[in-house]
Amino acid sequence: MKDIARRAGVSESAVSFAMNDRPGVSAATRARVRRVAEQLGWQPSTAARALSGEGSATVGLVLARPASTLGLESFFLQLVSGIQEVLSSHQLGLLFQVVEDVEAECATYRRWWAANRVDGLIVVDPRLDDPRPALLDSLGMPAVVVGGMEVGHSPAAAIHPGISNLWADDAGAMASIVGYLAELGHRRIVHIAGMGGLAHTERRMLSLRVEAARRGLSQVFSVTTDYSDAEGAEATRRVLAAAVPPTALVYDNDVMAVAGAAVAAERGLSVPRDLSLVAWDDSVLCRATHPRLTALERDTAAFGRRAAQELVCVLAGDPARQVQEPVPQLVPRESTAPPAAP
Structure with a gap:
């Protein structure tokens, strides 16, 4: 600080004000101090900030x-x-x-x-x-x-x-998925959701119900999981074992969607001829799986x-x-x- 103050022609307190974005110096002085600090290669000390009570960085x-x-x-x-x-x-x-x-x-x-x-x-x-x-x-x-x-x-x-x-x-995204599947002709859609109680999970499940009701789809519901491949696979087995199984599954992440594709294969189902699959978040997994998975991209x-x-x-x-x-x-x-x- 002494070096910066001497070269900039200001006091050490002015240097402190300028470098810490505090009032007390003019915009021109602040710019001059920072320019000199950059020339000297000065960086703020994280340890000093923490010890002085200015934060932990x-x-x-x-x-x-x-x-x-x-x-x-x-x-x-x-x-x-x-x-x-x-x-x-x-x-x-x-x-x-x-x-x-x-x-x-x-x-x-x-x-x-x-x-x-x-x-x-x-x-x-x-x-x-x-x-x-x-x-x-x-x-x-x-x-x-x-x-x-x-x-x-x-x-x-x-x-x-x-x-x-x-x-x-999330609600708009789920509505777009339900709309897409309904336009393909799907009437039995199951959402393999993530953890219940999370606001985004609840929004997605609510949007699924609202959009299904709007389109007159009665065989549409959600099943919650912990987002893991194991629970995603188990949920897939349960819904596919129903007397009237779904024709489309929507998964809340890529890992569960890939696990679901494996379950479909073990049951002798062809994707997408017998079962359509959608993943919530696109990833390398979605693009590398055969067939490649329809997914939400962001x-x-x-x-x-x-x-x-x-x-x-x-x-x-x-x-x-x-x-x-x-x-x-x-x-x-x-x-x-x-x-x-x-």
């Missing part, structure tokens, strides 16, 4: 899901990749932890807040009657919630002053980047806001076709 992410399912699902790997890309560009670290349930997640937030471990949070998997937003309000912890915070077709207006919300229209890494950038803005003092992502687009492939004649 770390963002937290807690995932309350079975740890055994994480290595299988590409969605979170891509999401974290995008998050990390933005955080790295801002010299922010990512503290990641997996816990058993939302109560343990809340306990983790309290520990991190008490120990000044993180400056803000990226919160995933909004739930019904979610206790986390109110907790973060009480702690004064800035955050971005990834996913709609309400079960209806769109989130309610933001009521949490330090929490931004980044969400995609840039999950870009979704993660936008979530991280929203948090960076909140940490910088910008007001919290709600940001809607475009509706994921359905990409038809060889796994879907009109149902066989009864």
